[in-house]
Amino acid sequence: MFDYAPAPESRDLVKFQESYGHFIGGKFTKPSNTYGTINPATEQTLAQISHGTAKDVDAAVKAARSAYEKTWSKLDGATRGKYLYRIARIIQERSRELAVAETLNNGKPIKETRDADIPLAASWFFYYAGWADKLDYAGLGANPMAHGVAAQVVPWNFPLMMLAWKIAPALAAGNTVVLKPAETTPLSALLFAEICQQAELPEGVVNIVTGFGDTGAALIDHGDINKVAFTGSTNVGRIIAKQIAGTNKKATLELGGKAANIVFEDAALDQAVEGIVNGIFFNQGHVCCAGSRLLVQESVQDVLIKKLKARMENIRLGDPMDKNTDIGAINSKAQLTKIDRLVKQGVKEGGERWAPACAMPKNGFWFAPTIITGVAPTNTVAREEIFGPVLSVMTFRTPAEAVAKANNSQYGLSAGVWTEKGSRILKMADQLNAGVVWANTYNQFDPASPFGGFKESGYGREGGRHGLLSYLKGSN
Amino acid sequence: MRLEIKKTYKLFIGGKFPRSESGRIYKVNNHKGDFLANIAKASRKDVRDSVVVARSAQAGWQAASAYNRGQVLYRIAEMLEGRREQFVAEIRELTGKSEKQANQEVDNAIDSWVWHAGWTDKIESVAGNMNPVAGPFFNISTNQPTGVVAAFAPQDSSLAGLVNTIAPVIVSGNSVVVVTSEAFPLSAITFAEVLETSDLPGGVVNILTGNAKELGSWLAAHMDVNAIDLEGTSNAAELEMLAAENLKRVVRPGLYPRTAAKGSLQQILDFMELKTVWHPKGN
Numbered sequence: 001m002f003d004y005a006p007a008p009e010s011r012d013l014v015k016f017q018e019s020y021g022h023f024i025g026g027k028f029t030k031p032s033n034t035y036g037t038i039n040p041a042t043e044q045t046l047a048q049i050s051h052g053t054a055k056d057v058d059a060a061v062k063a064a065r066s067a068y069e070k071t072w073s074k075l076d077g078a079t080r081g082k083y084l085y086r087i088a089r090i091i092q093e094r095s096r097e098l099a100v101a102e103t104l105n106n107g108k109p110i111k112e113t114r115d116a117d118i119p120l121a122a123s124w125f126f127y128y129a130g131w132a133d134k135l136d137y138a139g140l141g142a143n144p145m146a147h148g149v150a151a152q153v154v155p156w157n158f159p160l161m162m163l164a165w166k167i168a169p170a171l172a173a174g175n176t177v178v179l180k181p182a183e184t185t186p187l188s189a190l191l192f193a194e195i196c197q198q199a200e201l202p203e204g205v206v207n208i209v210t211g212f213g214d215t216g217a218a219l220i221d222h223g224d225i226n227k228v229a230f231t232g233s234t235n236v237g238r239i240i241a242k243q244i245a246g247t248n249k250k251a252t253l254e255l256g257g258k259a260a261n262i263v264f265e266d267a268a269l270d271q272a273v274e275g276i277v278n279g280i281f282f283n284q285g286h287v288c289c290a291g292s293r294l295l296v297q298e299s300v301q302d303v304l305i306k307k308l309k310a311r312m313e314n315i316r317l318g319d320p321m322d323k324n325t326d327i328g329a330i331n332s333k334a335q336l337t338k339i340d341r342l343v344k345q346g347v348k349e350g351g352e353r354w355a356p357a358c359a360m361p362k363n364g365f366w367f368a369p370t371i372i373t374g375v376a377p378t379n380t381v382a383r384e385e386i387f388g389p390v391l392s393v394m395t396f397r398t399p400a401e402a403v404a405k406a407n408n409s410q411y412g413l414s415a416g417v418w419t420e421k422g423s424r425i426l427k428m429a430d431q432l433n434a435g436v437v438w439a440n441t442y443n444q445f446d447p448a449s450p451f452g453g454f455k456e457s458g459y460g461r462e463g464g465r466h467g468l469l470s471y472l473k474g475s476n
Numbered sequence: 477m478r479l480e481i482k483k484t485y486k487l488f489i490g491g492k493f494p495r496s497e498s499g500r501i502y503k504v505n506n507h508k509g510d511f512l513a514n515i516a517k518a519s520r521k522d523v524r525d526s527v528v529v530a531r532s533a534q535a536g537w538q539a540a541s542a543y544n545r546g547q548v549l550y551r552i553a554e555m556l557e558g559r560r561e562q563f564v565a566e567i568r569e570l571t572g573k574s575e576k577q578a579n580q581e582v583d584n585a586i587d588s589w590v591w592h593a594g595w596t597d598k599i600e601s602v603a604g605n606m607n608p609v610a611g612p613f614f615n616i617s618t619n620q621p622t623g624v625v626a627a628f629a630p631q632d633s634s635l636a637g638l639v640n641t642i643a644p645v646i647v648s649g650n651s652v653v654v655v656t657s658e659a660f661p662l663s664a665i666t667f668a669e670v671l672e673t674s675d676l677p678g679g680v681v682n683i684l685t686g687n688a689k690e691l692g693s694w695l696a697a698h699m700d701v702n703a704i705d706l707e708g709t710s711n712a713a714e715l716e717m718l719a720a721e722n723l724k725r726v727v728r729p730g731l732y733p734r735t736a737a738k739g740s741l742q743q744i745l746d747f748m749e750l751k752t753v754w755h756p757k758g759n
Contacts, residue, residue, distance in 0.1 A: 123610065139603070140742075234723070241720035246713025253723065410722070412749075429753045439755045446609035450617050454749045455702070456723045461750050464607055464617065474742070 004316070007323040009110045013100040016187060019048035022056050022210060023193035025063035026203025029056070037186055040107035041320050041329035041364040049186050052211035054218040057178070060207040061222050064149045064176040067204025072176050073146065075202075081132030084171060086199040088125035091118065091164075094195065098188060102160055103320045105187040107329030107364070108283050110321050120445055121164035127447035128168035131468050135173065138465060140474040146174030147250060147473060148226035153216045154189075155232045156182035156331050157286040157387075163189055165462045166229050167206060168447075173471035175227060178207045180219055184332050186210040217243070225249060227471065231288070234385075234411070234456050252460030252470045254288065254452055256385040257413030259434065260406035261291030261442065262396075265300045267418035271440065273307045276391070279416055279442040281315060281369050284327055285389040286335070288457070289414035291442055293382060294371075295402055298395045305373065305393065313356045315369050327389060330365040339367050339388035346372050346381030346392065377408060385411070399424060403431045412454030416442045435461070485515045485661070487522060487685065488668035490529035491678020497521040502686070504661060507572030515661050518684035523653065523694040526682040530624045530651040531700055533679025538621050538649035542597035548675045549593035549647065555670040556586045566662040567634045585639040587737035592643035595744060599648060603745055612757045619748040621649035622725055626695035628655045628688050628708035629734075635663040636735040641705060644743040646680055650703075653682045653695065657708065661685040693718060703727070703747050707734060 021029035034048040050056070072080070091098065098121075099113035108117075136142050150170045154162035159181055170177050181189035189208050196206045209215060213236075220228055220243050228251040230240050237255040244251055261279050263272045279291025296304050320328030330336040347353050351372035360366045367388055375382050375392040382392050396402040406415055415434040417425055425439045435453040438444060445451065450461040460470045486493040498519035506512045537545070556563075560582050567578040600618055607615040625645045630637035638656060645652045656664035668683045684691060692709050695701060696718035703725035706712040712729050719726050725746065732743045 237723060238720050241723060242717050245716035245720060248728075255723070425755065429751075433749075435749065435751055437751065437753045439753065441613070441754055441756050444609075444611065444613060444754050446607070446611070446613075446615070449607040449609050449615050449754070450605070450750055450752050452750070454622070454751075458723060459725055464605060466605070466617065466750055 004324045008319065008321045009100055009103070009323060011100065011104070011321065014097045014104070016047040016101070020186070020190050020210065021050050022052055022060065023190065023196075023206070023208040024056070024060045025207070026197065028193070037105060037184065039104050040184070040331050041361070043363050046104060046187060049210050052180070052209040052215035052218075056209050057215065057218040057222060060178040060209045061149060061219070061224050063204035064178050064207050065224055067202060068148055068176040071202040072205050073174055077133035077135060077174075080171060080174065081129045083199055083201050084125050084129030084132060084168060087195060087201070088122050088129060090195045090198050091122040091125065094191075095119070095122065098160060098191060100321070101191055102188050103328070105185050106156065106159060107320050107331050109325040109328045111323055111325070112283060117158055117161045120447070121160045124161070124164035124168045124447045128172040128468070131169070132172040135472065138468050138472055140469065140472055143475040144472040145475050147471060148175060149224060150175045150177045150227040150229060150471065151219045151222065151225040152177055152179040152229045153219065153232065154179065154181055156185040157283060157288070159185040160188040160192065162231050163192060165231075169462070169467050170227075170229070170471050171205065173468060175471055176205045178209060178219060178225070180209050180211060180216045183210075183212045220244065228252070229470070230254070234458075237458055252462065253458035254460070254462060255456065255458035256411055257288045257290070257453065257457050258293060258383065258385050258409050258411045259289055259291050259414040259416065260293045260295050261416035262295045262402050262406060262418065262428070263297065263300070263304060264419035264421070264424065265297040266420050268420060269300065269304055269307060272304070272418040273311050275416060275418060275440070275442045276308060277311055277315070280391045281327055281389050282443050284330055284367070286331060286387055287443065289436060289443065291414075291416045292386060292391060294391050294393045295396050295405055296393065298397050301395050308371065309354065309356070312369050312371070315356065317358045317366065317368060318361060327369060330367050330388065333365055335387065336365040336367060339386055339390060342381060342384060342386045343370060343372065343390055346375065346379055349376070349379045351375045351379055351381055351392070377405060383409070399428065403428065407433045410456045413457035414438065483513075485513050485665045485685070487516050487518055488665070488671070488681070488683040489522065489526050490533070490682065491672065493668070496686070497525065504570070504659070506569050512569065513662065515685045518655070518686035518691060520694045522684055523691055523698070526653040526684060527624060527698055527700055529679040530653050530682055533677055534621070534623055534649070534651040537646070537651060537677055537680045540649070545647070545649065546593050546596040549596065549643070550590065552670060552674045552676065553586055553589045553593060555674050556589060559666065559670060560586070562666055563635055563663055566666060570660050570662055571634060581634065581636045581735070584735060584737040585636045588636065588739055589639055589643055591738040592647045595647050595741070599741070599744060599748070602741065607752070614755045614757055615752065617750055617752040619648065619745065619750055622747050622749050623650060623702035624700060625650045625652045625703045625705065625747055626698070626701045627652055627705035628692065629657055629664070630708045631657045631659065631688070633657060633735055634660040635667065638664050638667060640732075640734040640736070640739055641707060642681055644739050645705070645747050647744055648748050650747050651680045651682075653684065655684050655686065655688050655691050655695070655708065658685075658687055696724070697721060
């Protein structure tokens with residue numbers, strides 16, 4: 001048999017500073033109150049990061065407010081757009097460096113940062129750059145207005161891509177921003193701050209404050225922000241919705257999911273297997289829209305699971321910097337503990353656990369790609385978001401039963417449908433209560449395409465014209 | 477002399493006119509302060525019953541074609557027009573408005589209802605999208621109703637405020653549980669009779685008379701309600717907190733005018749969910 005030779009990407013493509021301050025008013029502050037950020041694949045410290053305080057947040061909001069009033073809101077849309085085009089181009093120019101930085105800090109495979117995270121981040125800026133001078137066509141009538149200062153809090157699963165989803169439409173619409181990256185993955189946001197400097201973006205238009213949950217809470221609570229955009233867990237989303245109750249702050253919340261990936265007996269099963277693998281094992285399953293509940297029609301359950309297991313035997317888990325790696329490191333010890341706890345709970349509640357034999361690296365945080373069969377709809381692993389490479393398998397007999405089971409969730413972010421019957425796809429797409437439905441594909445993203453959830457998966461959309469609307473209001 | 481037959485004012489739940497399960501009533505006086513009627517005072521149980529029937533009616537209403545929903549809503553406008561004298565009389569009696577002012581309010585209510593009826597089959601043309609994605613995919617975004625909506629009609633309007641609260645919710649296929657103005661509930665009951673004689677399926681609109689503050693917390697905290705319109709509430713911040721528990725979509729008070737002869741597309745869209753569907757293109 002053939003085997004893969006190691007094909008590591010060069011670690012030297014990125015050089016981190018020893019320590020970082022916040023990026024406020026176009027400059028980096030002196031590092032203070034620092035903590036180490038690590039590579040989850042090796043547990044080695046990459047840099048020291050400042051843990052932002054309420055005072056830091058206040059300085060950043062003041063810088064953003066001042067930039068909004070003095071420069072950004074006075075610029076014409078075409079000029080704002082040109083800055084965004086510049087940023088898009090610099091991200092493309094520095095894409096290898098950014099991919100390596102992201103993989104080192106997040107633990108995800110280099111092939112994903114190289115082919116998905118970074119190109120999508122660039123495309124998001126390129127797409128929204130073109131909107132900046134066309135706001136009259138956004139659908140709110142002539143001369144729509146920005147909200148003002150946007151507070152943005154992003155998660156650790158797609159650090160730079162989530163930053164782009166937040167910052168690009170905000171700036172195109174004429175807002176200024178204060179963004180807080182996740183505590184475990186701040187480095188690509190800090191490199192992005194450098195990119196803002198290289199693009200000569202006016203100071204204070206983008207501010208980055210690093211830190212933990214308390215830093216984010218201070219930002220959301222700040223009295224001088226007008227717009228909140230958050231991607232993360234439903235629990236934190238709930239807290240934010242309560243925090244801003246009774247204020248004039250507008251919110252976009254992109255929260256958890258427990259997507260059903262539905263395979264009918266007439267599906268192209270080999271394609272479906274690829275889609276299932278992509279749906280749940282992409283990015284170690286650290287994806288809010290991951291296809292974490294496989295609903296397979298009873299008649300093809302045995303053959304599909306057999307094919308799926310055979311495919312999973314060929315998944316390569318290991319060094320994220322290796323270009324052939326499919327599954328990298330779990331982002332943090334805390335996340336690994338959570339995945340482990342939920343899987344054990346699922347087995348206790350009657351599920352049967354299976355994973356291919358795979359060698360785990362000695363250091364770092366790892367979890368083998370896993371499926372749990374025989375899962376009842378009441379099982380914890382059928383209801384709770386695991387946010388890891390774990391697939392819960394259930395069966396159905398009729399399309400109506402598939403819809404009922406798929407919709408039986410507090411979440412409603414995404415769903416997958418696999419069938420060769422066109423009319424069935426369209427009817428399923430109508431009936432599934434999910435913000436994104438992927439039919440005969442999965443985990444596709446594009447800046448022109450709106451993304452966001454129903455029910456407790458949040459509200460507001462990111463991407464496309466609808467994503468722009470989240471950052472605009474009609475003129476009075 | 478013939479003794480006039482007076483109406484018993486009741487709730488409107490699931491297409492029927494029950495009294496409040498609690499047996500409670502409250503008195504409403506006319507603009508001169510004289511007793512006018514005993515009005516049913518809805519309770520927590522009435523709220524729960526309403527949400528249950530609203531949920532069971534919603535899927536069918538959403539599944540009706542946009543053309544069909546448009547015709548049903550237009551028929552409601554026809555019924556409204558036929559009852560206009562009754563509405564004018566009730567508004568005058570309750571609020572002390574002049575004949576001209578009361579007529580204006582009824583005109584606005586009917587015209588706004590027609591304005592909304594015409595949107596059913598046009599929302600997607602304006603607010604949906606074919607998305608030009610970079611890969612070989614068919615990619616389309618469409619709006620769907622969010623589900624069951626709780627709404628509080630403005631307190632200072634009899635009919636126009638109620639219409640501009642209900643219509644933007646149900647036009648897209650949602651069902652609604654609406655709490656009326658506490659002081660001016662007569663038009664709401666008459667409006668329920670209009671709905672009952674139209675072809676609107678029972679349970680799509682459920683009308684509760686009573687105290688918004690008392691009913692507000694039950695509706696805001698209800699886990700089977702998808703969105704909430706806080707217009708007619710006096711404790712909106714508190715209710716928004718409760719609504720966060722299941723991340724209801726919230727329309728804060730004062731966002732939209734509620735007495736005009738037309739509404740706002742944005743208000744309609746606030747009670748809808750955008751869904752994006754992808755499919756590969758290929759041979």
